[in-house]
Amino acid sequence: MYSEECSTPEDQENPPRRLETPPVSSDRCVSLVLHHINELTQGMLTAVNACDADIIFKSSDHVVFHLHRKNLEVQAAGFLSNIGKRGKIITLEEDGSTLDRLFPYFYPGKNPDIELLPYEDLYKLAECAEKYQAFNVMSMCKTRLK
Secondary structure (H helix, E strand, C coil): CCCCCCCCHHHHHCCCCCCCCCCCCHHHHHHHHHHHHHHHHHCCCCCCECCCCCEEEECCCCCEEEECHHHHHHHCHHHHHHCCCCCCEEECCCCHHHHHHHHHHHCCCCCCCCCCCCHHHHHHHHHHHHHCCCHHHHHHHHHHHC
16 A cells, blocks of 8 residues: 655655465465465475475474375375374474485385495485385385394
C-alpha cells in the first residue's frame, strides 16, 4: 500500500507493494523456509528433494530432505520408527552431507560413487546405513572399508 510518509521523490514514485499469497499450512511454511535457508546459506542442494514428498527430514546441521515414505519402507526399515504423521519435519542426528550420500540409494538411478570418499566420511555413511538398516548401503561400505 502507498504510504504518505515517503521521504524522497523516489519513494513516492515507487511505493511499497504488498504481495498477496495464498494461505499455507505452518508445517509447509517451515519446510519451505528451511529449504530456502539451506540453498542460500549452505550452497548445498541435496541429491534427493522430491517435490511430491510425503516425509521431510532435517539433518543436525539443518539441511532439509524431502523423501517418499514408500522408498524408506522398502530400502531402510530403520527409518520407520522415525516416521510420524504426514507433514511433520523429523530431525535426525546425522549431518547433511552424510544423509545426502545415503538418501540417493533409496531411489532408482545411478548411486553416488563411494570409491574416493575419505575414510571418515565413509565410516559415517556406514554407521548411518547400519542405524537405519539400509542393507545395500551397508554392504557397499563394508566392501570399501576392507
